[in-house]
Amino acid sequence: MISLLRSEWAKFRSVRGWMIGIILAPLVTIGFGALTGSASQCGYMYPGPDGQMISGPCTAPKGPGGELVQDQFYFVHQTLTGSGSITVRMTGLTSSDLQPWAKSGIIIKAYAVPGSAYAAMMLTGAHGARFEWNYVDDVAGLPGSAPRWLRLTRTGDAVTGYDSADGAHWTEVGTGTLAGLPSSVQVGMFAATPGVRQTVRAGDAAVNATGTFGNVSLTGNVRGGWKGTTVSPPPGPPPAQDGGPSTGFQQTATGFTVTGIGDIAPDLPGTGGGLSTPISRTLDGTFAGLIVVIVLGAIYITAEYRRGMIRTTFAATPARGRVVVAKAVVLGAVTFVAAAIGCALAIPIASHELRAGGNVITPLSTVTYLRVAAGTALVFAGAAILGLALGALFRRGVAAVTTGIVVVVVPYFLAVASPGLPTTLSDWLMRVFPAAALAVQQTVPVYPQVSDTYQAFEGFFPLTALAGFAVLTAWAAGALWLATWQLKRADA
Amino acid sequence: MSAFLRAEWTKARTLAGTFWLLAGAVAATLPLSVAVAAGQNCPPSGCATDPAKLSLTGLYLGQTVVAVLGVLAISGEYAADMNIVTFAAMPKRARVLGAKAAVLAALVLPAAVVSVLASLVFGAAMLPGRGFTPSHGFVSLSLGSATMLRVAVGSMLYLALIGLLSLGIATVVRDAAVAIGLVLALLFVFPILVAFIHNAPLQRHLEQIAPMLAGMAVQETVNVASQPLGPWAGLGVLALWAAGALLLGCFVLVRRDA
Numbered sequence: 147m148i149s150l151l152r153s154e155w156a157k158f159r160s161v162r163g164w165m166i167g168i169i170l171a172p173l174v175t176i177g178f179g180a181l182t183g184s185a186s187q188c189g190y191m192y193p194g195p196d197g198q199m200i201s202g203p204c205t206a207p208k209g210p211g212g213e214l215v216q217d218q219f220y221f222v223h224q225t226l227t228g229s230g231s232i233t234v235r236m237t238g239l240t241s242s243d244l245q246p247w248a249k250s251g252i253i254i255k256a257y258a259v260p261g262s263a264y265a266a267m268m269l270t271g272a273h274g275a276r277f278e279w280n281y282v283d284d285v286a287g288l289p290g291s292a293p294r295w296l297r298l299t300r301t302g303d304a305v306t307g308y309d310s311a312d313g314a315h316w317t318e319v320g321t322g323t324l325a326g327l328p329s330s331v332q333v334g335m336f337a338a339t340p341g342v343r344q345t346v347r348a349g350d351a352a353v354n355a356t357g358t359f360g361n362v363s364l365t366g367n368v369r370g371g372w373k374g375t376t377v378s379p380p381p382g383p384p385p386a387q388d389g390g391p392s393t394g395f396q397q398t399a400t401g402f403t404v405t406g407i408g409d410i411a412p413d414l415p416g417t418g419g420g421l422s423t424p425i426s427r428t429l430d431g432t433f434a435g436l437i438v439v440i441v442l443g444a445i446y447i448t449a450e451y452r453r454g455m456i457r458t459t460f461a462a463t464p465a466r467g468r469v470v471v472a473k474a475v476v477l478g479a480v481t482f483v484a485a486a487i488g489c490a491l492a493i494p495i496a497s498h499e500l501r502a503g504g505n506v507i508t509p510l511s512t513v514t515y516l517r518v519a520a521g522t523a524l525v526f527a528g529a530a531i532l533g534l535a536l537g538a539l540f541r542r543g544v545a546a547v548t549t550g551i552v553v554v555v556v557p558y559f560l561a562v563a564s565p566g567l568p569t570t571l572s573d574w575l576m577r578v579f580p581a582a583a584l585a586v587q588q589t590v591p592v593y594p595q596v597s598d599t600y601q602a603f604e605g606f607f608p609l610t611a612l613a614g615f616a617v618l619t620a621w622a623a624g625a626l627w628l629a630t631w632q633l634k635r636a637d638a
Numbered sequence: 639m640s641a642f643l644r645a646e647w648t649k650a651r652t653l654a655g656t657f658w659l660l661a662g663a664v665a666a667t668l669p670l671s672v673a674v675a676a677g678q679n680c681p682p683s684g685c686a687t688d689p690a691k692l693s694l695t696g697l698y699l700g701q702t703v704v705a706v707l708g709v710l711a712i713s714g715e716y717a718a719d720m721n722i723v724t725f726a727a728m729p730k731r732a733r734v735l736g737a738k739a740a741v742l743a744a745l746v747l748p749a750a751v752v753s754v755l756a757s758l759v760f761g762a763a764m765l766p767g768r769g770f771t772p773s774h775g776f777v778s779l780s781l782g783s784a785t786m787l788r789v790a791v792g793s794m795l796y797l798a799l800i801g802l803l804s805l806g807i808a809t810v811v812r813d814a815a816v817a818i819g820l821v822l823a824l825l826f827v828f829p830i831l832v833a834f835i836h837n838a839p840l841q842r843h844l845e846q847i848a849p850m851l852a853g854m855a856v857q858e859t860v861n862v863a864s865q866p867l868g869p870w871a872g873l874g875v876l877a878l879w880a881a882g883a884l885l886l887g888c889f890v891l892v893r894r895d896a
Contacts (some may be wrong), residue, residue: 178831186836430834434827441819448815505836543815544713548706551822556699559826560670563833564695566687568677603833 150463150472158476161449164442168480171438171526172488178431179492183499188421188506203504204421205379206413207261209281210325212509213590214422217260217281218378218408222395223334226254230366231299232333235313237401238292238358239269241339242391246272247411247597248339250357250404254298254305255332256324260379263324265305266336266410267296269357276595277307279322281412284595287319292358300366303327313361333368335359335395337406340597352407354391360401372397378408411596415508415604423505424605425514426587428496429489429522433555436529439481440554443533444546446477451541467630470538474626477534478527485526489519514589521586521611528583528618529554535625539632553621554580562603572601573608580621582607585614642728642737649720650711650741659707660749663797664756667700671757672764680769689770689779690789690859693761697793700753701800701850704746705821708804711742712887713814731891735809739884742805743798750797754790755781777859785859792856792873799873799880800825803849806883810890825850842866849879 158164188204209215232252239250251268265279267287275287275294287309288294295310306321339355374395395404415424447470450456463469493515497507510518532554536546557579561572576582585607592600600606607614650656674695680687712735715721728734762779770776777785807824808817828848832841845851845866855872858865867875 178827182831182834185840186834188836427834430831433830434823437819437823437827441815445813445815543813544706544709544818547815547818548702548822551819551826552699552702555822555826556702559830560695560698563829564674564698566678566685566692567674567695568679571673571677 154472154476167442168484171435175431175435175488176492178434179496182430183496187503189504204506206421206506210263214413215281216409216413219336219338220393220406221336221375221377223332224368225370226333227330227367229301233297233363234359235361236292236294241355243342243353244271245339248355250337253336258332258375265322267307275309277319285320335404337404338408340409354407356405358403414598423507425589426605428493439530440533440550443530444537447537448543466633474531478531481530482523482527486523489522525583528622532622535629538629580618582609582614583618586611642733646737646741663700663703663749664753667696667753670699671696672760675761675764678768688860689765691857704797704801705804708801709808709817713808732888742801746798746801750794754793789857796853799876802880806887809887849876
């Protein structure tokens with residue numbers, strides 16, 4: 147087998163066009179990634195000191211876990227030092243267009259600053275009472291809607307949420323440990339709601355939501371009196387006089403009404419308020435590169451058929467299946483190395499271009515960076531082997547390349563770039579076809595507490611990276627098996 | 639010229655693959671068109687998609703088969719060394735290419751007529767029941783209207799032009815596998831990039847020059863005036879791509895050894 151591998155490698159490296167192809171694949175991947183990265187801009191306009199409009203880059207605060215978060219809401223708060231609690235009776239959650247994850251309730255937050263640690267008990271538009279903390283954690287409480295009693299107690303770093311239907315019988319919903327919570331925290335009531343989704347890619351229309359509170363009681367060392375604050379990263383919500391929905395609070399004889407917009411949640415690509423750019427965007431060029439390696443894989447064997455070289459090859463090694471496997475090993479290894487270098491470079495280059503355009507990129511640890519680069523390189527290797535197998539099966543370059551591209555690239559094209567494709571169909575395409583393996587580029591998990599379309603377009607894939615890679619492997623291995631089976635039966 | 643045409647017609651007609659590829663173009667188009675139309679649900683609040691384009695989604699797939707036909711029209715000869723015979727018999731190579739283009743268009747058009755008309759008929763049958771009605775501001779999908787006639791004829795011409803573009807590229811590149819790879823990359827990479835670029839002016843420029851996106855402008859029925867290109871201007875861009883590829887192919891063909 148070693149000599150077989152060596153002879154196949156000798157063939158590969160001695161054909162100039164193939165060496166050009168294997169260098170071209172990572173280059174187009176880097177090139178297109180850098181191109182889309184440098185062309186994409188994210189920013190907003192705000193009035194400068196002399197009244198001129200200045201553009202600023204997009205910003206998304208980081209939560210305590212290091213992830214990008216949305217943290218925009220209206221906050222009515224006082225300062226609590228040490229242990230204490232807040233209890234309210236929520237009598238209503240209303241909105242001109244009530245969103246399923248509109249939220250209003252009580253919150254204990256380290257500072258009235260976006261991205262700071264918090265724990266909150268809330269009522270939602272359609273998901274009942276919830277206990278949420280530090281942006282990513284979410285526990286369901288009582289189902290149904292107002293009126294509900296909510297309570298938060300703070301002891302040290304731990305905040306525990308309770309709910310009750312009658313104010314007498316309380317149930318503990320959950321406890322969040324907020325590491326490093328300062329001794330003095332902000333405690334109070336809040337309201338927020340995500341915008342209304344208009345079309346899949348046209349952003350959201352802002353609406354507000356109003357929570358109505360009665361029987362507000364605080365325990366512990368509380369001071370300062372009630373104060374209203376719009377918590378928001380810059381540039382903040384559009385002011386009401388500019389057509390934005392109003393926000394604020396009112397103290398009534400029986401309690402409070404608090405009106406806010408925004409959301410307290412992980413910042414996900416594709417949500418209306420989400421500003422972050424997924425890492426997969428740095429590898430936008432993957433598809434151009436995949437086309438190159440599919441062509442390369444196909445002609446690595448069809449060229450032998452066309453030149454009659456295959457008869458010499460099979461005369462030298464009568465075990466034809468082994469020849470195809472040796473070719474697959476050589477091609478897969480060479481493609482993996484070239485693509486790994488390409489992806490390892492494309493990610494930082496395109497990230498740099500994206501940041502220069504004001505985009506906020508999902509944070510990337512070294513482990514994730516290596517996983518995405520190596521995983522994408524494996525996808526390249528798999529696609530090249532699929533091209534090779536199709537070449538061995540059809541013996542015609544055109545048929546092999548077309549089938550390869552139709553199977554690998556066209557489903558992805560349909561899922562991300564074909565307007566109006568039903569989501570069930572695009573979801574199904576990304577489960578069945580080899581592009582499912584690009585799930586390895588997904589670095590942000592799906593959060594049930596965030597309404598999002600979770601489409602491949604935004605870097606979300608229906609399968610896990612492993613399952614997706616299994617799909618690609620099944621295609622490549624299946625085609626390889628068919629090819630060797632047919633090779634043994636047919637004349638060379 | 640008629641001798642050239644007759645020769646090319648005989649070659650195309652007698653190849654076993656030709657018929658199957660034409661049938662394949664129809665077979666690749668219809669199921670996707672029908673699946674996409676069947677999966678639509680435009681709520682009363684409206685939706686941003688174009689019912690004419692939706693009905694013709696299958697063309698994204700069908701055009702790949704037409705591209706294969708275009709590539710094989712010339713590279714099939716190179717693979718079989720038939721080109722030596724052809725050019726020995728007919729030394730006017732530019733005319734050979736012209737005859738190939740004419741025969742290819744004549745072969746693709748009937749398949750295009752079937753694919754496009756059947757897709758539109760299915761669309762017209764299914765989409766109005768799924769919210770795409772004139773009362774929601776959409777055009778009537780019946781083929782009688784001038785708009786839908788433009789969509790239908792334009793889409794048929796679109797497929798023929800994709801065939802010619804492929805023929806031109808394959809003439810330049812000779813190697814069939816590389817040629818089809820180039821054609822499909824040219825068609826599909828632009829739209830994927832456009833989907834990912836968050837930059838409206840650049841997106842618009844790319845939509846104006848990309849062969850697939852510009853050519854499919856001929857199918858627009860919603861907000862036609864605000865599209866990057868008018869319907870016929872869009873098809874014109876694709877025609878320029880095809881003409882450019884054929885001219886380059888012609889130039890290379892005349893200069894190069896057979």
